Structure formats: structure tokens, C-alpha cells
Amino acid sequence: MNGEPGTGGTEERCVDLVEQLTAYLDGTLPVEERRRIEQHLERCEGCRTALAQWRTVVRLAGRLTTADVADVDPLLRDRLMATFLEARRR
Amino acid sequence: MxxxxxxxxxxxxxxxxxxxxxxxxxxxxxxxxxxxxxxxxxxxxxxxxxxxxxxxxxxxxxxxxxxxxxxxxxxxxxxxxxxxxxxxxxxxxxxxxxxxxxxxxxxxxxxxxxxxxxxxxxxxxxxxxxxxxxxxxxxxxxxxxxxxxxxxxxxxxxxxxxxxxxxxxxxxxxxxxxxxxxxxxxxxxxxxxxxxxxxxxxxxEESVPLRRQLATTYRTLLQRGRLRPVIALTIAAALTMQGMLEFGPLWLVALAVPAIWYGPHWAGLTSALGLGGLLGSQRWVTRRSGAAALAGVMVACTLVLVGSTAPAVVVGAQVVLTAVVVAVGIPVTRRLHDAVPSAVRAGVASGVGTLTWLTFVPFALLVGFVSDRVGVGDAGWLFVAVAVVCGVLVITVLPTAPTAPVAAPLHEEAAPTFPPDRFLPDDDPDWPGHWAVPPAAWAGLGTEVHDAEAAAEVRTALMEMPVELRRVMVLRDVEGRPPGDVARALGISPRDEQLRLHAARGLVRSRVARHLEGRRAT
The missing domain is CATH 1.20.1250.20 (MFS general substrate transporter like domains)
Known part of the structure; x- marks a missing residue:
């Protein structure tokens, strides 16, 4: 067992916390929620590892270039980029 | 777009x-x-x-x-x-x-x-x-x-x-x-x-398992959201057109017109298909005023079918009605296709055909029943009802610009990021919801050494995931767009963007974990 569960009723459960990782990294969580997650992460090695894996996934995806994924979905991408540029112009 | x-x-x-x-x-x-x-x-x-x-x-x-x-x-x-x-x-x-x-x-x-x-x-x-x-x-x-x-x-x-x-x-x-x-x-x-x-x-976009393709096809077809009024309008328009081809001649029977009417009547209805084709490609059809005019004409034609006893007027109303519903059907079909990814296009379009068919059978039975009992003029009220529904949908659906593809909802993809059995059950006396099998740290497994290989796994995972998730992850993590920006470009909510990104990263994580940790872990 790697986790060291807290005792309070407001303690974040690991099963819920892992579903918040993207929101946590995006920095879109309310301050209170963010604080609870940080407290949990300090104590829970399992969740720290999950967060590290999450960061690795983002880093690995960042190593890919647009060209790497262009053939995955060429047309949708083109259309998407056009919409994207359009949205930016507005 | x-x-x-x-x-x-x-x-x-x-x-x-x-x-x-x-x-x-x-x-x-x-x-x-x-x-x-x-x-x-x-x-x-x-x-x-x-x-x-x-x-x-x-x-x-x-x-x-x-x-x-x-x-x-x-x-x-x-x-x-x-x-x-x-x-x-x-x-x-x-x-x-x-x-x-x-x-x-x-x-x-x-x-x-x-x-x-x-x-x-x-x-x-x-x-x-x-x-x-x-x-x-x-x-x-x-x-x-x-x-x-x-x-x-x-x-x-x-x-x-x-x-x-x-x-x-x-x-x-x-x-x-x-x-x-x-x-x-x-x-x-x-x-x-x-x-x-x-x-x-x-x-x-191929290389998905059949089960997932079927699930996506049916989900796209039956989900709530922007596609629903488009599908409803497709069905209402098809119902009216099929109804005219199938039951149009009944009006001639009821009016006891001479047999000579039937030929031109049928020719009128079939050429209305072509006429509708020409009309449907006009740009004004999708303007608000154009759509409202077509809706009005539809309802007016069905009211003529209820009230008029002049054969020429009835035939004229049927021909105009058929042409208008065929015309309306064309931009609607485009909206349907605009909203559906290519990988499930024919399946979804065929599904709309099935829904139309399933609606038409009871409608036809009802029209037949009412015509038998109280006469075809009163059965015309059924067409009025469909025309009103059709008209309302025409006014709401046609003037909206075709938008970014509708994403499949996340029911399936919103599956937990880590399998549930990696956590202690809710009734665990000590640590409910905490790790039973915590993830293994990747640092010691050589991610740094084999980054290129791991990135190839990421790419494969991206290729295999549903296109809605892939799109968000490519824009966010490959292209590095900031949060919120992608939601705006895709026409989804920021919350949706985050959920999709999370689900996508979860799928990538599992794949990289399998690669790094061997088959033991998921």
C-alpha cells in the first residue's frame, strides 16, 4: 500500500483525484479544491506517480510534431485548422 | 464551416x-x-x-x-x-x-x-x-x-x-x-x-473494432444535441414526400376524376423530385426568410389537400408540396453529413433511413385507416400536422450555419482513467477509494532513454482513439494550444474540452504503461 489516507471527511479519495489530474494541470480548479489535492499529493505516493505519468504523457505528446499526426486525420485536421484560424481572427 | x-x-x-x-x-x-x-x-x-x-x-x-x-x-x-x-x-x-x-x-x-x-x-x-x-x-x-x-x-x-x-x-x-x-x-x-x-x-479513420464502430454509429444517431432536430426534419420531410407518392393518387380517387388525370399527376409528382432538386441547391433556401416562406408554402399546400375539391388545385398542391419537401431535404442532408465524421458516415445516413422507414410504416397505416373511415380529405389533417412540424424545424434548422462536427458523447470514453479494480472498494473499512494497486513509477523504466519509442506509442494511441478525443489532444498536447482556445474552435464547452483531453490522456497513459511495464500493468 503506497497511499497514506487522511482521516478527515473532506479527504480526497485517490479514485476521484486521478480524474482531476487534467483540471489540476490546467489550473482551472477552485482554490479550495486545488489545496486539497496538493495536500493529498504530499501524502500519497500513488497519486504522485499518477500525476508524474500524466506529465510524461503530455511531454511525450509534445515531442510529436504536427507532421507526425497529420496523416492520422488529414482532412479533418485541415478543416479544423481553418476553423481555428477563423476563430482567432474574430 | x-x-x-x-x-x-x-x-x-x-x-x-x-x-x-x-x-x-x-x-x-x-x-x-x-x-x-x-x-x-x-x-x-x-x-x-x-x-x-x-x-x-x-x-x-x-x-x-x-x-x-x-x-x-x-x-x-x-x-x-x-x-x-x-x-x-x-x-x-x-x-x-x-x-x-x-x-x-x-x-x-x-x-x-x-x-x-x-x-x-x-x-x-x-x-x-x-x-x-x-x-x-x-x-x-x-x-x-x-x-x-x-x-x-x-x-x-x-x-x-x-x-x-x-x-x-x-x-x-x-x-x-x-x-x-x-x-x-x-x-x-x-x-x-x-x-x-x-x-x-x-x-x-479506420482501424477501429466493429463493436466500437457500431456503438459510435448508433450513439451519433440517437444522441441528444444538434443532430436531433436535423434528423427529425429529415424524417418529417421524407414522410411527406413518401406520403405524397404513396397516397397522392387517393385524392384523385376520392374526387372521382377521369382516368386521364392519373398520368399527368404521376408525371407531376416525379418531376417534382427534379424540381425540388433544383430548388434545394438555391442559397436563399437556407436564409431565414426563404426557410419561412418554404415552411408557409408546405403548410398551405396541406391545407389545400384538406379543403379543396378542385382536381387541378389538389394536383398542383401535391406537386408543389413534393417539390418543396425534396428541396428542403437537400440542405438538411448536408447538415446531417457536416455533423458526422467520415468513418461512420454511411452507417449514420443509413440509420436515418431506417428511422424514416420505421416512422413511415405506422404513418402509412394511420393514413390508410383514417382515409378508410372518414375519407381522404380528413386524412389530409395528418399531412397538415406533419407539415407544421416540418415547417417549424425548417425555420429552426435551415438558417443555422453548418457547424463543426458533432462529437460523440463521452459515455464510453468517460470510463475511469484507471481501471476500478486498482482501487479499494467503497466498503473497504480502512481506505475506501484509495490505491489497491498503485501505478508504477516510469522514471526507473527508462522513459528518458526510449522517448522516441514511447512517443511512437503515443502516436499509435492517438490513431486508435475516437476522433473527438484525438482532435482535442492533438491541438492541446501536440500543438500546445492553451486551454479554452480549443473549446472555442471546436464549438464545445471548456468543461467538455477538459473531459475529452482527460479521457484521451488516459488512453495514451494506458498504452504507454503497457509498453513500458510490459503486459503486467494496464
């Missing part, structure tokens, strides 16, 4: 497009040159059909078409649209051959079965192939209305031609020969389809 508004299709592109679509136009013409249609009832009576037999044949259709429609669409998405269209031509040829050779009701049922297979394979697939060809050649769906409008004109010319020549041929030769003469036309249609160069768009 924005591309559509900006980019006018250049003339050379348009020429190339026309050349590429030519075999499809030819096939549409040949398929609708069904010489046997005008003499079918006569032939059926000749081989011993009675009212019960006709009912049974209707039952054959109503089973065959919905049962085969979606599977044939999915087959078109997974295997080949051209292949399915060729099979459709063969089924139609077989149907005409068996029909012509039929000595009795039972063999004619077999012919009806193959005709049902033809309809199931053709519907949805044909439009899908046209739509994807347009995207591939011009990069937008802008010309869809124009091309489908032209297809409708071609079909209508073929139908009118067959209506006129079928009777003459039967008179000169025989009823059976008229059936057999249709066979080489259908074979020629199949050959024309073979000459067509199939778009490959749906291939790019």
Missing part, C-alpha cells in the same frame, strides 16, 4: 469534380430507369397477386429494408462504399430478373426481397460517397446541395422516362420482357460505379 465561406471552388477543381462524379450521375440515371415500375401492378395481378399478397410484399419490404440498412451502411464505412453500391446494382438486377421470370406470388416475393436489399444498400451510401468526394476534391462541403440537387434532377428525368417508355415497351413487347430489359441497365449502372474513383476519407 469557415473554410466553406471563404473558399470559392475554383473552375479547374469544379471540372475535375464533375469528371470524377460523372460515373455516379450515370449510375443514378440507369438505376432509376426502372422500366417495370409503371406496369408492376398489372404484372402482379397477372401472376395471381391479391390484396393479401400486396400486403405481404409490403411486409417483406418493411422487414428487409430496416434490417439490412444500417449493417450495409456500416459495411460501406468499413469495407468500401463503391463495393456496396456495386452490390446494390447487382441486387436490383437480380430483383428485376427474378421479378420478370416470376410465375407466381412466392417467386415475386424473392424479387421484392432483393429490391429491399438494393434500397438498403443504396440509401445513405450514395450521399455519403458524394459528400466525401466533394470534401476530397474541394476541401469543403459547399457544393453538396448543388451536386445532390443535380442527382435528384437526373433521377427524376430517369423516372419520368421510365414511366413513359415502360408502358410503351410492355405494349410492344410483353410485360416480362419489360422487366428483363431493365437488367442490362442495372448491370451498366454497376459498371459505371466500378469506373468511379472512391474517396478514401473514411479509410483514414
Amino acid at each position: 469557415a473554410v466553406a465561406a471563404e473558399k470559392r471552388v475554383a473552375v479547374p477543381t469544379r471540372r475535375a469534380l464533375r469528371r470524377r462524379l460523372a460515373p455516379l450521375y450515370a449510375a443514378a440515371f440507369l438505376q432509376n430507369l426502372a422500366l417495370w415500375v409503371p406496369i408492376e401492378k398489372l404484372f402482379m395481378t397477372g401472376i395471381g397477386f391479391d390484396a393479401a399478397g400486396v400486403g405481404l410484399m409490403a411486409a417483406v419490404y418493411s422487414v428487409v429494408v430496416p434490417v439490412f440498412e444500417v449493417p450495409s451502411g456500416v459495411l460501406a464505412d468499413r469495407w468500401s462504399r463503391r463495393g456496396v453500391l456495386v452490390l446494390a446494382c447487382l441486387a436490383a438486377a437480380l430483383s428485376a430478373a427474378i421479378g420478370g421470370a416470376s410465375p407466381n406470388v412466392a417467386t415475386y416475393m424473392v424479387s421484392a426481397f432483393f429490391l429491399g436489399i438494393f434500397f438498403a444498400m443504396q440509401s445513405g451510401t450514395f450521399e455519403s460517397v458524394v459528400y466525401d468526394t466533394l470534401l476530397e476534391e474541394t476541401g469543403s462541403s459547399d457544393d453538396f446541395e448543388r451536386v445532390i440537387g443535380r442527382v435528384r434532377v437526373v433521377e427524376s428525368v430517369a423516372l419520368v422516362t421510365s414511366a413513359l417508355t415502360g408502358g410503351v415497351l410492355a405494349e410492344l413487347l410483353s410485360l416480362r420482357v419489360t422487366y428483363f430489359l431493365t437488367v442490362p441497365l442495372l448491370v451498366a449502372a454497376g459498371v459505371a460505379v466500378c469506373l468511379f474513383r472512391e474517396p478514401r476519407l473514411h479509410r483514414a
Whole structure:
């Protein structure tokens, strides 16, 4: 067992916390929620590892270039980029 | 889409497009040159059909078409649209051959079965192939209305031609020969389809398991959201059109007009298909005022059917109504296709066909029942009701610009990021919801050393995941767009963006974990 569960009723459960990782990294969580997650992460090695894996996934995806994924979905991408540029112009 | 508004299709592109679509136009013409249609009832009576037999044949259709429609669409998405269209031509040829050779009701049922297979394979697939060809050649769906409008004109010319020549041929030769003469036309249609160069768009998104494809197809079809009014309008318009073709002549019967009316009436209805095709490709149809005018005309025509006893007025109302619903159906079909990813296009379009069919059967029974009991004039109220619904949907759906593809909802993808059995159960006395099997740290497993390999795994995972998730993750993590920006570009909420990104990263994480940790971990 790697986790060291807290005792309070407001303690974040690991099963819920892992579903918040993207929101946590995006920095879109309310301050209170963010604080609870940080407290949990300090104590829970399992969740720290999950967060590290999450960061690795983002880093690995960042190593890919647009060209790497262009053939995955060429047309949708083109259309998407056009919409994207359009949205930016507005 | 924005591309559509900006980019006018250049003339050379348009020429190339026309050349590429030519075999499809030819096939549409040949398929609708069904010489046997005008003499079918006569032939059926000749081989011993009675009212019960006709009912049974209707039952054959109503089973065959919905049962085969979606599977044939999915087959078109997974295997080949051209292949399915060729099979459709063969089924139609077989149907005409068996029909012509039929000595009795039972063999004619077999012919009806193959005709049902033809309809199931053709519907949805044909439009899908046209739509994807347009995207591939011009990069937008802008010309869809124009091309489908032209297809409708071609079909209508073929139908009118067959209506006129079928009777003459039967008179000169025989009823059976008229059936057999249709066979080489259908074979020629199949050959024309073979000459067509199939778009490959749906291939790019392939490599998904059948189960997932079926799930995505049905989910796209049945989900709440922007697609629902589009599908409802498609059904309402098709209901009115089918209703006119099927029950339009009943008004003539009720008004006891001389037999001479029937020919021009039928010619009017079939040419309304072509007229609607021309009308539907006009840009004003999708403006608010244009849509409102069409909605008004629809309701007015159905009210004429309820109230008028002047045959010319009734026939005129039926022709105008048919033309208008065909016209409305064209931009609606584009909105349907705009909202559906290529990988499930034919399946979803066929699914809409099935829903239309499933709605039409009870509607037809109801119209038949009401006409029998209180007269066809009162059955007209049913058409008024459908026209009102159709009109409201026309005003709400048509003026909205085609938007970014509707994403499949996240039911399936929102599965937990880590398998539930990695956590202690809720009733665990000590640590409910905490790690039972915590993830292994990757640092010691050499991610840094084998980054290139791991990145290749990320790429594979991206290719395998549903396109809605992939799109968000590519923009966010590969291209590094900031949060919120992507949501705006895709027309989804920031929360949705985050959920999709999370689900996508979860799928990538599992794949990288499998790669790094071997088969032990997930």
C-alpha cells in the first residue's frame, strides 16, 4: 500500500483525484479544491506517480510534431485548422 | 464551416469534380430507369397477386429494408462504399430478373426481397460517397446541395422516362420482357460505379473494432444535441414526400376524376423530385426568410389537400408540396453529413433511413385507416400536422450555419482513467477509494532513454482513439494550444474540452504503461 489516507471527511479519495489530474494541470480548479489535492499529493505516493505519468504523457505528446499526426486525420485536421484560424481572427 | 465561406471552388477543381462524379450521375440515371415500375401492378395481378399478397410484399419490404440498412451502411464505412453500391446494382438486377421470370406470388416475393436489399444498400451510401468526394476534391462541403440537387434532377428525368417508355415497351413487347430489359441497365449502372474513383476519407479513420464502430454509429444517431432536430426534419420531410407518392393518387380517387388525370399527376409528382432538386441547391433556401416562406408554402399546400375539391388545385398542391419537401431535404442532408465524421458516415445516413422507414410504416397505416373511415380529405389533417412540424424545424434548422462536427458523447470514453479494480472498494473499512494497486513509477523504466519509442506509442494511441478525443489532444498536447482556445474552435464547452483531453490522456497513459511495464500493468 503506497497511499497514506487522511482521516478527515473532506479527504480526497485517490479514485476521484486521478480524474482531476487534467483540471489540476490546467489550473482551472477552485482554490479550495486545488489545496486539497496538493495536500493529498504530499501524502500519497500513488497519486504522485499518477500525476508524474500524466506529465510524461503530455511531454511525450509534445515531442510529436504536427507532421507526425497529420496523416492520422488529414482532412479533418485541415478543416479544423481553418476553423481555428477563423476563430482567432474574430 | 469557415473554410466553406471563404473558399470559392475554383473552375479547374469544379471540372475535375464533375469528371470524377460523372460515373455516379450515370449510375443514378440507369438505376432509376426502372422500366417495370409503371406496369408492376398489372404484372402482379397477372401472376395471381391479391390484396393479401400486396400486403405481404409490403411486409417483406418493411422487414428487409430496416434490417439490412444500417449493417450495409456500416459495411460501406468499413469495407468500401463503391463495393456496396456495386452490390446494390447487382441486387436490383437480380430483383428485376427474378421479378420478370416470376410465375407466381412466392417467386415475386424473392424479387421484392432483393429490391429491399438494393434500397438498403443504396440509401445513405450514395450521399455519403458524394459528400466525401466533394470534401476530397474541394476541401469543403459547399457544393453538396448543388451536386445532390443535380442527382435528384437526373433521377427524376430517369423516372419520368421510365414511366413513359415502360408502358410503351410492355405494349410492344410483353410485360416480362419489360422487366428483363431493365437488367442490362442495372448491370451498366454497376459498371459505371466500378469506373468511379472512391474517396478514401473514411479509410483514414479506420482501424477501429466493429463493436466500437457500431456503438459510435448508433450513439451519433440517437444522441441528444444538434443532430436531433436535423434528423427529425429529415424524417418529417421524407414522410411527406413518401406520403405524397404513396397516397397522392387517393385524392384523385376520392374526387372521382377521369382516368386521364392519373398520368399527368404521376408525371407531376416525379418531376417534382427534379424540381425540388433544383430548388434545394438555391442559397436563399437556407436564409431565414426563404426557410419561412418554404415552411408557409408546405403548410398551405396541406391545407389545400384538406379543403379543396378542385382536381387541378389538389394536383398542383401535391406537386408543389413534393417539390418543396425534396428541396428542403437537400440542405438538411448536408447538415446531417457536416455533423458526422467520415468513418461512420454511411452507417449514420443509413440509420436515418431506417428511422424514416420505421416512422413511415405506422404513418402509412394511420393514413390508410383514417382515409378508410372518414375519407381522404380528413386524412389530409395528418399531412397538415406533419407539415407544421416540418415547417417549424425548417425555420429552426435551415438558417443555422453548418457547424463543426458533432462529437460523440463521452459515455464510453468517460470510463475511469484507471481501471476500478486498482482501487479499494467503497466498503473497504480502512481506505475506501484509495490505491489497491498503485501505478508504477516510469522514471526507473527508462522513459528518458526510449522517448522516441514511447512517443511512437503515443502516436499509435492517438490513431486508435475516437476522433473527438484525438482532435482535442492533438491541438492541446501536440500543438500546445492553451486551454479554452480549443473549446472555442471546436464549438464545445471548456468543461467538455477538459473531459475529452482527460479521457484521451488516459488512453495514451494506458498504452504507454503497457509498453513500458510490459503486459503486467494496464
